[in-house]
């Protein structure tokens with residue numbers, strides 16, 4: 226069945242009121258006996274729509290000013306510095322990105338504007354970006370009910386994530402959180418460590434064979450492979466992605482970001498389209514007037530997921546009628562201890578609707594997709610730049626585990642320097658550079674300046690905080706804020722800066738919607754790092770590799786969104 230595209234759906238919804246107004250005015254004109262010329266007939270709709278839009282915008286602005294004054298507050302300063310409205314319009318209609326890197330969106334403007342809080346859009350909607358930990362605290366923990374993902378986000382993600390823990394609000398979100406909670410219980414920790422270690426060992430063997438043959442490998446892709454498979458085994462009980470190859474074998478792929486689209490690249494593609502839609506704002510559907518850009522990657526994802534979901538439901542049905550689903554399958558499940566262990570098998574017990582199961586799984590799989598891999602590749606990059614830190618970390622690993630032993634939960638807890646290195650990486654290159662919410666009702670925030678007037682935050686505004694700016698501010702972290710120095714999480718600087726002001730470190734968010742997979746992520750990153758340093762004594766950047774360095778924007782280093790990956794020289798000594 227043909228489906229309506231996001232663009233046509235948008236036009237149908239948005240043009241309804243102007244169309245009714247236009248018909249009503251036409252009827253009045255007709256009744257009073259006025260007969261327009263052809264020219265007037267052509268121009269009138271254009272003028273009518275322009276007048277309608279201007280009236281709606283002006284009325285909205287006037288209400289905001291009036292309400293701000295009533296609440297004894299002032300409007301958020303507007304940012305006009307970097308990208309003018311014309312720039313944005315051209316970028317929008319030509320399909321160009323205004324921002325080079327998916328996910329960083331408007332946060333770059335805050336840095337350029339040099340104000341702790343700015344309103345980066347004001348015409349169609351308000352998009353307020355703050356760099357004040359005090360405001361972050363209000364959004365995430367003091368009053369989270371007033372800062373929701375919202376209807377706009379739900380529209381952006383509907384064709385990909387549907388309804389699940391990541392996209393819903395209120396009681397539905399609480400329900401979804403309770404559905405996925407069992408997956409993250411501490412009792413599953415040893416199994417998860419074993420799973421991470423299995424993939425870490427595969428990854429190291431692959432790395433060894435490729436670098437041993439004189440090739441370089443894109444580490445970011447290798448880490449993407451391991452983290453996607455760890456997540457898919459947790460959720461589905463199977464691995465879904467193939468090992469990446471050495472760069473010679475992949476040289477043709479360089480020409481396109483999404484070569485032949487497998488499950489893994491389809492997820493990346495979906496993430497990119499969603500982040501693009503967010504960046505374009507409420508007018509994003511006009512960019513997908515004739516086609517839904519998530520359709521093709523979602524088709525690939527469904528080709529993998531649908532048969533797995535059907536198989537899980539078939540097993541449940543067979544059990545229900547007292548039939549063994551297949552003696553072989555059952556024996557395999559029992560020997561792996563997998564029966565009823567994955568989120569998929571638990572969901573199959575809860576519902577008969579396959580689309581609901583798919584939504585729940587994708588809500589965990591897609592948002593976490595790249596975060597672990599990006600953190601790991603940033604971490605390795607920093608280690609390659611800082612040999613002294615690498616040898617300190619390696620000494621800790623060898624002291625606790627020797628050259629081959631796998632860590633237990635207790636080992637990981639005891640390895641404080643490893644945790645500090647991971648935290649320092651997350652501080653300087655946070656893989657989630659900003660989090661966006663929508664306000665439910667108008668409110669005020671304290672001024673960032675002493676004795677300043679409170680700041681007015683309108684209802685239905687997008688509000689976001691710029692994680693990178695907060696993580697690297699000298700005001701919050703001291704004069705060496707931009708340096709990579711894991712000791713800051715262990716020495717006096719911890720007590721001086723982070724302990725009294727915890728909202729300056731936000732890689733996983735804080736409060737009721739904080740990242741569910743935080744501990745899972747620390748496990749994965751720790752084990753991959755441990756296996757890498759158990760195997761290799763020194764790491765250095767391979768300037769001759771096809772994937773030589775990270776891209777750097779003028780304002781910030783970017784591990785995220787780096788399609789060029791990272792090539793390394795490894796030494797076992």
Ligand code: HEM
Pocket residue numbers: 365390391392402456588589592593596597600656657660731732733734735737738739740741742743745746
């Ligand atoms: C370095 C790795 C990771 C980072 C930096 C990260 C970061 C984040 C952030 C910033 C949020 C949003 C918090 C908010 O909206 O306030 C989030 C949400 C979430 N993350 Fe992670 N994440 C990581 C890994 C993972 C992993 C491995 C999983 C699962 C296997 C996961 C599952 C989730 C889920 C389900 C949510 C939605 C929580 C909710 O809305 O209630 N994350 N993550």
